[in-house]
Amino acid sequence: MQLVNHTIPEAVLDGILKGICNYFDPTTLNERKVYRKKGALDTIRWDQNFTSVENREYLKLFAHPQFHAPSYASAFSKIVEEYSKEMRKVVGGLAKAISKTLGFEENYIENAFNMKSGFDVMAMNLYPPNSRSKGRVGLPEHTDPGFVITLTQDVNGGLQILSHKGKWINSYIPHHGILIQLGDHLEILTNGKYKSHIHRVIVDNNKVQRVSVVSLHGPSLDKVIGPGEEFVDDEHPKKYHDTTYKASLEANGCDLIDVQSSLEDLRI
Numbered sequence: 001m002q003l004v005n006h007t008i009p010e011a012v013l014d015g016i017l018k019g020i021c022n023y024f025d026p027t028t029l030n031e032r033k034v035y036r037k038k039g040a041l042d043t044i045r046w047d048q049n050f051t052s053v054e055n056r057e058y059l060k061l062f063a064h065p066q067f068h069a070p071s072y073a074s075a076f077s078k079i080v081e082e083y084s085k086e087m088r089k090v091v092g093g094l095a096k097a098i099s100k101t102l103g104f105e106e107n108y109i110e111n112a113f114n115m116k117s118g119f120d121v122m123a124m125n126l127y128p129p130n131s132r133s134k135g136r137v138g139l140p141e142h143t144d145p146g147f148v149i150t151l152t153q154d155v156n157g158g159l160q161i162l163s164h165k166g167k168w169i170n171s172y173i174p175h176h177g178i179l180i181q182l183g184d185h186l187e188i189l190t191n192g193k194y195k196s197h198i199h200r201v202i203v204d205n206n207k208v209q210r211v212s213v214v215s216l217h218g219p220s221l222d223k224v225i226g227p228g229e230e231f232v233d234d235e236h237p238k239k240y241h242d243t244t245y246k247a248s249l250e251a252n253g254c255d256l257i258d259v260q261s262s263l264e265d266l267r268i
């Protein structure tokens with residue numbers, strides 16, 4: 001779904017997108033290389049992948065409960081922190097609204113995920129124009145873990161969502177709008193009633209560079225997430241294993257900052 005008329009000031013949205021373009025300035029490449037993968041405890045990670053299966057430069061960071069950002073780029077880090085705080089308010093509202101759509105009182109999701117200590121990771125992505133990419137794929141198909149994933153971007157183009165009929169749908173987001181995607185752990189909590197959908201980025205027709213800001217808003221790391229008892233009965237047997245959010249992110253040897261999906265491993 002898309003959100004318009006939300007509470008995030010346009011200056012904050014424009015500020016982060018411009019800040020990312022500046023941060024990814026090709027002439028300052030060496031400064032960012034300090035955030036290349038060091039190990040499992042990385043709280044900030046940068047890399048550039050230009051291959052046949054991925055074409056993007058990204059910066060990922062832990063945004064909540066503790067905010068981490070590049071210390072050498074303090075003006076940019078301030079903008080990112082402000083964006084993160086504003087987006088958390090939006091997500092707090094979504095947690096209430098989605099609780100109600102499920103027929104519960106408004107704090108249902110907040111409690112089920114312990115969102116006050118929720119683990120948020122931000123990924124800031126830059127996709128080159130097609131002329132500079134090494135193939136048609138910006139980012140291969142995947143789902144994302146967590147409650148919801150919020151996305152803002154500078155220009156439309158490339159993000160596709162797989163429909164329930166198996167067709168790739170181009171996603172068009174209004175200027176200054178926010179795209180909301182449902183995460184794996186909402187699918188798990190609702191025992192498959194709400195689905196986390198597969199998406200990808202295709203750079204085929206992109207004439208210009210595109211920047212996106214993707215925030216994965218998750219439960220607290222120590223919270224055990226499994227299908228809520230309200231969603232399980234004789235007709236709807238439990239479809240997913242219970243696991244802490246941390247363990248689900250660390251499945252298959254992944255690091256927390258990878259925020260990789262392990263939905264397939266969690267299916268019963």
Ligand SMILES: O=C(O)CCC(=O)C(=O)O
Binds near residue numbers: 123144158
């Ligand atoms: O940049 C996009 O449009 C999507 C990125 C994405 O799916 C992700 O970072 O998980």
Ligand SMILES: [Fe+2]
Binds near residue numbers: 143199
């Ligand atoms: Fe994604």
